[in-house]
Amino acid sequence: MAADTRRRTDTRSEIQRVALTRFTQDGYDKTSLREIAEDLGVTKAALYYHFRTKEDILESLVTDVGASIEELLTWVQSAPSTRERRVEMLRRLATLARGGVGDMMRCVQQNEVALAALPRTVDLVHRYKDDLWRACMPPEATLEDRLRARVAIMTVLVANRGTADLGGTDDERSETALRIASDVMP
Amino acid sequence: MAADTRRRTDTRSEIQRVALTRFTQDGYDKTSLREIAEDLGVTKAALYYHFRTKEDILESLVTDVGASIEELLTWVQSAPSTRERRVEMLRRLATLARGGVGDMMRCVQQNEVALAALPRTVDLVHRYKDDLWRACMPPEATLEDRLRARVAIMTVLVANRGTADLGGTDDERSETALRIASDVMP
């Protein structure tokens, strides 16, 4: 329990932790590397040992979210899309948003514009927002069906961010949003 | 019709025009003043004659949108809120989004995060997104009613941006979104 050989330099994950908070709170562009470095008690250049660019820090967060979405996507595509399965997809998405990757999802949503400028992650973000409804909508679906699917997904996600002023607990808002989304989903 | 005394130095509105395009396309933070200046064939410093800061350029765009929303808000508050009036509000909002201020609304939505950092405009943006539903929802409305109102407004606005991949013409998408939004609105 005394001094051990355990390296305490998980600097990389420390950087991710601080960046996640800052990026979500102040936005990606308004967060400077100097701030992140000072929060950790290191210099700017130290960050550049662990990440090639500032964008890479954001990208590393997106990748983690992408993995979860990827799982969900695989499940969606594992069987023909029925209304029951589409509603179940919304439920699983809501669970993700409230779980461990919820913070990262908030960060990604908050910094959508910044993400669009990152060539490597732009595909992931598309998966994250587009492929979900694309996977559950047949090509011959009407425009209204497609728009409804998108609004439904958006409803679940928006409950995860920026609706605290509506009152109720996080869980209440999440449940309510899920109910509305299921109602909208074709 | 020949040469007249009309000053062709509407540089101020030219700056706004170019900035509107750039801010919407590349995002506020990724757009540099040098780019805007070069597009217009002037120097950076010239921009500073017409606008005190870069933020002021964005703010000038927001203010124009704010005026339109303000009108709509006044109408909403001019009579007790019935469902018919709430649906009519959505219709008017959709009309705004397709009309002359549509481009500015897209720009404002795109740069929501950047806007949040501008002290003077943060109130306007809140009006723009929050006060609309607040004005049409009685305080004793249920959480679901309030969330539904917000989703309805969001649906109309989102049709104005980033749904081109769903197919159909702009008008078709706008009409369809309005139908869905009316359906969701309590």
Next chain:
DNA sequence: GTCTATACGAGGATAGAC
């Protein structure tokens, strides 16, 4: 009244010493 020239501090980024 409108713009150019020029400079300053802060930001992201790189090279290389330790």
Next chain:
DNA sequence: GTCTATCCTCGTATAGAC
């Protein structure tokens, strides 16, 4: 694995030409 020194571009600001 961490830091110093350095570079370029950015937003900002001012002095002064026309």
